[in-house]
Amino acid sequence: MGNIIAGRFDQQISADEARAEILRAGFAEEQVSTFYVSPPGQHDMTLIGGDEIKSHGAEHTERGIAKGGIAGGVVGAVIGAATMPVIGPVAPVVGALVGAHVGDLAGSLSETEDDGTESGTLPYRRSGMMLAISAASEDEEARAVRVLRELQALDIERAEGTIANGDWEDFDPLQPPRLVDLH
Template sequence: MSLIIAGRFNTFEKAEHASVKLQAKGVTEEDISIVYVTDHGQHARTPIGGDELNDEGSKEAPKGAGKGVVLGVLVGACVGVGMRIGLNAPWITIAIAAAVGGYLGSLSGAMSHTRASRKKSRTSLENFENARQSGVLIAIHAEQTNVDTIIATLEECEAMDIERASGLWQRGAWADFDPTKARCPATRAA
């Protein structure tokens, strides 16, 4: 595994300026890679897009649907019995009312639990201080001897979120880069 130092910029121009400064300090062009990192959830890591196969907010939906279908069947059956007695409707009315109540109950139960779960997941993501932000990422294949120089140059160029990672560097790029992983902040040796 290779030692990689990376920093985030708002524009490609700033990242390219940092690349020129790093090359002036002895870092080769093959040891620098500039990529754009998209927002959380937009990395197309699954066949249908997105980062995960399931939406964070939908994890509790089956529980809500189960509770809702039970409650809905009971309410629907009560309505059906009321229609049978009050309107002298056929017996099938009870079954139809129970089925409709179960269906509507499952939908409302799933939706109510989706809303609550989504609020929890949104706050946990916002509070995650080392979550990777979107922007232009410059990654540098570093050696132990030039880490401080690279970090100082990135700081001088006003890079944000300077991080240190261990990864696979191939053909001038961070080959196993995962934009969904939390970053590990890098600091210079005192």
Template sequence: MSLIVAGRFTTFPAAEAVAEKLFSRGFVEEDVNLFFVNPRGQHARHTPHPVHNAVAPPHRVRNLTAGAVAGAVVGVALFGALLSASLPSIVIAAGVGAWIGARIGAGWQRPAEHEARVHHETRQSGVLLAVHVSAENQALAADVLRESGADDVERASGQWHAGHWADFDPTEAPHPYAEAGVQRA
């Protein structure tokens, strides 16, 4: 794992100007990476083609079943009450009612279930300037980022490969860079 210090900027020109300051302070080009972090919720966390599980969660099965039964009863009651229908008509009404009720039931969930499924991201969008650092020069990189007006200066451990932060995860909360306990060069 590599040690990384990063700061967020509003624009690429602002981040590029700070990269130039880092180069003048001894950092090399392959240790500095600029990239844009999309706004919250726009990180393509899911595959383009959804993979459906063979087994539905228990609450979905329960809601689907309850909706189907309620829909069938309502379908038969409405159709039977409005018309003195034949047996095939009532069976069709029950089937249509069950289908509609199942669709409604499958989509229904309690607020607590919905809240558990919502992903809460804390990382702000913007241009991230990431610097591959060592224990000796991490404080220098953080100082340059702060002095240049970087927002959310953070410290991370990650894979640095070919001049890029290879395993950056935009949905992971940033770990603020704190000077306490950090070695100064």
């Protein structure tokens, strides 16, 4: 197991050009791997598909829906009571139901997650074309990072692993990337 420097590209052609440039920078073909990383949740890691049995995002949505639904229901009931002379005795019930649905939607949309980019980490690996270089020394690491920066690679990271025959054998798409300090 050795050190790997990797960068993400949004387009295949950019990754291909970066691969050619890395090879021109003196890295051997056996040190380089290019592959596509699927979006989070689409790595087919479980028997039923997806990455995990449980959706972590659903926890936030459930809390938001509960809060929003209750608030929306109360507001809807008040509005329903105010419109009772026009709609009739079912106005508070209809108002509460409509308010609860609107509150559910607002509650589920209000839950946001910090993507961690300011602290130098990402909570998940973003999708795109990955170019990975096995670096045998600190000198090679610095050269790989320099070339990836020049080529405007996204999410340049440092990892441990093995690249053999053009394949990053122990790559884990669920492992959050450890970003290289870009300052």
